[in-house]
Amino acid sequence: MASKALINLLLLLLAVTGGRSDLYFHYENRCSYTVWLAASPSIGDADPERNPETLEIFSMPDDWTGSIWARTNCANNASFYFSCETGDCGSGTIDCQSPPPTYPVTLLNFDIKQSVVSYEVSLNHGHNLPVRIQPVGGSLVDGGGSCPVVDCVADISNVCPSNLVAKNKNGQYVGCYSACDQLKDPKYCCTGDFSGPGACQPNEYSQRFKQLCKLAHTYPADSDPPVYRCSGATGYNVTFCPS
Incomplete structure (x- = not known):
């Protein structure tokens, strides 16, 4: 060190x-x-x-x-x-x-x-x-x-949902996708009907990540912390x- x-x-x-x-x-x-x-x-x-x-x-x-x-x-x-x-x-x-x-x-x-x-x-x-x-x-x-x-x-692998787990060619965990990138749903990406003021809210995935990483932004409209x-x-x- x-x-x-x-x-x-x-x-x-x-x-x-x-x-x-x-x-x-x-x-x-x-x-x-x-x-x-x-x-x-x-x-x-x-x-x-x-x-x-x-x-x-x-x-x-x-x-x-x-x-x-x-x-x-x-x-x-x-x-x-x-x-x-x-x-x-x-x-x-x-x-x-x-x-x-x-x-x-x-x-x-x-x-x-x-x-x-x-x-x-x-x-x-x-x-x-x-x-x-x-x-x-x-x-x-x-x-x-x-x-x-x-x-x-935190070790995100402990809370990463199975449908967001990223694996290498050997099937080993290498990371956790965001719900937006993996599921392509506008409500997770804050696009379309979910892009207006107040329309983009925390979701079940971002809340799980926020429990471990309170100081990080976990979804596109996250402003806590600023x-x-x-x-x-x-x-x-x-x-x-x-x-």
Whole structure:
């Protein structure tokens, strides 16, 4: 596990050598397995492979709006086509940018406007691994105090309904689909007759996920908790498998 002293040293080196902004994301993989970082749009990460117990500190763009996620169980096939069991982009290469990921996937959504950052953990496209976003310093724009942690660290496999379970070619559990992506029902996707104000409500699937992940958004109209807007944080700790 990286120490605070090591993190501070890396931040100092980045400050000396230059970077795109003063905002740094600390990507730490505490999973017992390798993950491959992905972002849409790109954050310029040329080496997305993250081995267990590793940390990377990355300078983020001054203005960036998009999603970050981790791909799991990735490999090249005999034709050197690179793919992943969850979070795959369909590019065939280790680089993963603009194409949408293969669901299910736990999404970390950010809207960066200089020193003001909006952030959330979203299960709107399912869940493939536990995650946490922890601001380093800063305060809420609305004056509500310090910027809170948001996460989903529970084992969703314990509550994933059988009709939403995602399995690999060997029949092993790899994630849990969202009801919208798997069942294609407008009431779960908040579309059609369910798209108006107040029409999209929690459902039996989102409520089950919310019981374990109270700080994550579990269906398209979920606003509890709100999407936090944080000002003045020096960085954001993004941890995969934090528990």
